[in-house]
Amino acid sequence: MMKLIIEYAYTRTVPITVDNVERLLVAADQFNVMGIVRACSDFMKSQLCLENCIGICKFTEYYYCPELRQAAYMFILHNFEEMVKASTEFLELSVNEFKDIIEKDELNVKQEDAVFEAILKWIAQEPPNRKQHMAVLLPKVRLALMHAEYFMNNVKMHDYVKDSEECKPIVIDALKAMYDLNMNGPSSSDFTNPLTRPRLPYAILFAIGGWSGGSPTNAIETYDARADRWVNVTCQQESPRAYHGAAYLKGYVYIIGGFDSVDYFNSVKRFEPIKKTWHQVAPMHSRRCYVSVTVLDNFIYAMGGFDGYVRLNTAERYEPETNQWTLIAPMHEQRSDASATTLYGKVYICGGFNGNECLFTAEVYDAKVDQWSLIAPMRSRRSGIGVIAYGEHVYAVRLGSSWAGNLI
Secondary structure, X not given: OHHHXXXXXXXXXXXXXXXXXXXXXXXXXXXOOHHHHHHHHHHHHHOOOOOOHHHHHHHOOOOOOHHHHHHHHHHHHHOHHHHHHHOOHHHHOOHHHHHHHHOOOOOOOOOOHHHHHHHHHHHHOOHHHHHHHHHHHHHHOOHHHXXXXXXXXXXXXXXXXXXXXXXXXXXXXXXXXXXXXXXXXOOHHHHOOOOOOOOOOOOEEEEEOOEEOOEEOOOEEEEEOOOOEEEEOOOOOOOOOEOOEEEEEOOEEEEEOXXXXXXXOOOEEEEEOXXXXXXXXXXXXXXXXXXXXXXXXXXXXXXXXXXOOOEOOOEEEEEOOOOEEEEEOOOOOOOEOOEEEEEOOEEEEEOOEOOOXXXXXXXXXXXXXXXXXXXXXXXXXXXXXXXXXXXXXXXXXXXXXXXXXXXX
8 A cells, every 4th residue: 555655646646446445545544645535535436335335434434535424424315225125234333323324304215114124124133132222213213204004003013112111102202293194284393393304305306387277387396206296385476487498507496588478588597496595697698488408518508499579590508607698509490399408418409390390300519619410300290399318319209289397
């Protein structure tokens, strides 16, 4: 390890492998060679998996690698159910380490049953020494969010719970909370009660605005794939908008262009999901309804659309750091109600409507040379199209006569 450190001093390079990374990081930390520490930390981050995430997290308790520690800890929380099945390191956690994981709001579990069953698996490793910890671990499960039948049959009647005097008041509190939820529905107090407090979703799908009941709407709903439910998060102060574009970039959701049944917009709004606040940012050069939007290299691209008079072939891109829209080369076709995606560092746009007919043409934009090129046309004319990159292909899907809302 010392040889590698000395070579790094001269060459500023170091060979890092699975076999040497831990020993190299320890040596570099001892001699305060932070370049190697960072490189080892980045390498270990790239190697995170179900089998080693706990070991890597515990490793960072002894060496200062805050980014690696955060990455490993979030990997554990986000992949908890799969990690419990695959990891032998999980069974070696101390009761306090285990408790700290399962009490987190960020723990990504579809049902609280998975948390209770993880407790049973952990205890089963050493039942005589660990079953006494059930009273410490059980309150960290959001018991009132379980299905009543599962709670009654699998939790309340389990020997580890039934035989523990300290678990009895926990069960009573859970039954009360479950009854209140069932009779009165969720309330603000549920967010402070550890038995009813919902976990935070790992990934959220936003459905923003669109056309509803004969007119544009300002409704916003979020879908939590983990819990399989939609939550209404509408901000009543915001005006209705339909046929807009939507994009997610660096922690913000951007709503671009659109139509409110009277005006066509060039305005752009930015939504901060954590604070639930909206802010106006720089407007586009053109009004764009039925606009196509995608993100590439930290720029938002807005292409085509309808300005209230004609279908557009112009395109522009937004840079958040400068809060500025810049026109780029125009497309070969006028396109509204088309759709766009990115693949291998390029922007692809497919289909749409040019004012006279639906299009089967598609084109690709190369930002390095600021140039659009027509590519092989689709086999069908498609307007109101969905386009997405998956694997090594661009897929174009026709789902209906038009898309009124936008999903992120």
